[in-house]
Amino acid sequence: RKEVEQDPGPFNVPEGATVAFNCTYSNSASQSFFWYRQDCRKEPKLLMSVYSSGNEDGRFTAQLNRASQYISLLIRDSKLSDSATYLCVVQAGRRALTFGSGTRLQVQP
Amino acid sequence: GAVVSQHPSWVICKSGTSVKIECRSLDFQATTMFWYRQFPKQSLMLMATSNEGSKATYEQGVEKDKFLINHASLTLSTLTVTSAHPEDSSFYICSARPGLAGGAGELFFGEGSRLTVL
Numbered sequence: 323r324k325e326v327e328q329d330p331g332p333f334n335v336p337e338g339a340t341v342a343f344n345c346t347y348s349n350s351a352s353q354s355f356f357w358y359r360q361d362c363r364k365e366p367k368l369l370m371s372v373y374s375s376g377n378e379d380g381r382f383t384a385q386l387n388r389a390s391q392y393i394s395l396l397i398r399d400s401k402l403s404d405s406a407t408y409l410c411v412v413q414a415g416r417r418a419l420t421f422g423s424g425t426r427l428q429v430q431p
Numbered sequence: 432g433a434v435v436s437q438h439p440s441w442v443i444c445k446s447g448t449s450v451k452i453e454c455r456s457l458d459f460q461a462t463t464m465f466w467y468r469q470f471p472k473q474s475l476m477l478m479a480t481s482n483e484g485s486k487a488t489y490e491q492g493v494e495k496d497k498f499l500i501n502h503a504s505l506t507l508s509t510l511t512v513t514s515a516h517p518e519d520s521s522f523y524i525c526s527a528r529p530g531l532a533g534g535a536g537e538l539f540f541g542e543g544s545r546l547t548v549l
Contacts, residue, residue, distance in 0.1 A: 326474075365540040366475065385460055409474070418465045419538055420528075423474035 325349055326422035328410050334428045335401055339400045343425045345393040345410030352420075354413040357395045359406045360424065366409055369395075400429045434458055434504045437529055437541025440513070444515055445549055452544045454525030460505035461527035466498075469522040481508040481525075515548040522546075 328345045335341050347355075355372035370377065372384040372393055383396040393410055410422035434457040444450050454464055462483045467475040471516055479500055480488040485499035499511040508527075524543040 330472075362541075363522075363545070365543045367540070368537055417478045417481055420477070421467075421475040423472075 323348055324328065324423070325420045326410055326412055328422035328425050330423060330425060330426050332426040334430060335400055336430055337400055339404060339429075340396065340398045341400055341427060343395045343408055343410070343427075345395075345422055347391050347393070347410075347412045347420075349412065349414055349420070351414045352391075352412040353415060355384075355393055356411040356413075357382075357384055357393075358409040358421075359413050360409055361406050366421075369408070373396075379408070397427075400427075402429050402431060405429045432544050435487055435525065435541040437525055438540055439544055439545055441545040441547075443549065445548045446512055446516055449511055449513045450515055450546060451509055452523055452525075454508045454510070454527070454541050456506045456527050456529075456539075459527075460489045461529065461530035462505060464502060464508040464525055464527040466500065466508075467526065469524065469543075470483075475524060478510075478523075480511075483508075501505045512546065515546070517548045520548045 326347050357369040358366040358419045359369045360366040367405045372378050372386045374384045405428050407424040407426045408423045409417045413419050436455045438453045464481040466478045468478050469475045477490050478493045481500045481502040483502045489495045504509040522543050522545050525541040526538045528538045
């Protein structure tokens with residue numbers, strides 16, 4: 323079983339749609355959680371950290387359920403520029419980050 | 432924000448040759464850097480943790496004699512793919528976070544190096 327599991331997609335949505343990505347992790351010692359965005363053939367870039375109480379950054383909302391070891395990302399009012407692969411990432415202590423395989427989003431005009 | 436620079440961004444080489452990839456933290460020091468590898472449509476997989484002034488820590492299944500890591504200073508780590516073969520063709524990405532104790536803050540990534548072995 324992979325440490326971090328994500329639905330690979332692709333999710334094809336029209337502009338303006340709301341889309342949600344889910345992620346589960348297996349290491350109960352994980353303490354830090356992130357969503358990264360990766361454009362084709364580019365390095366990953368931090369989109370947002372995920373906190374236990376849930377957090378929002380503009381059109382993006384992240385949720386964490388430690389009991390279920392589940393993380394989600396909600397994107398509202400999708401833009402064409404949101405098209406990318408979204409990586410669910412967890413970290414246990416000061417270890418290196420563990421990446422999910424990513425969920426591909428394609429926003430269509 | 433903090434910047435991590437990686438060089439070269441892409442390289443094509445013949446089978447059997449060695450390729451060196453450099454990773455530099457441009458505006459911060461890092462005792463620890465991480466090397467990842469990403470095959471097409473797959474996740475980033477940690478290869479090794481590079482420790483300044485000491486030996487790298489390799490993940491299970493990664494050959495330390497094939498992937499040589501040198502962390503000579505607090506701002507530079509190098510990955511050398513020795514005797515490269517076509518199956519080594521991949522996207523290699525380094526990362527680091529500011530701080531001299533590993534830290535738990537944001538991890539910054541280099542731009543990645545795309546290696547193609549013919």
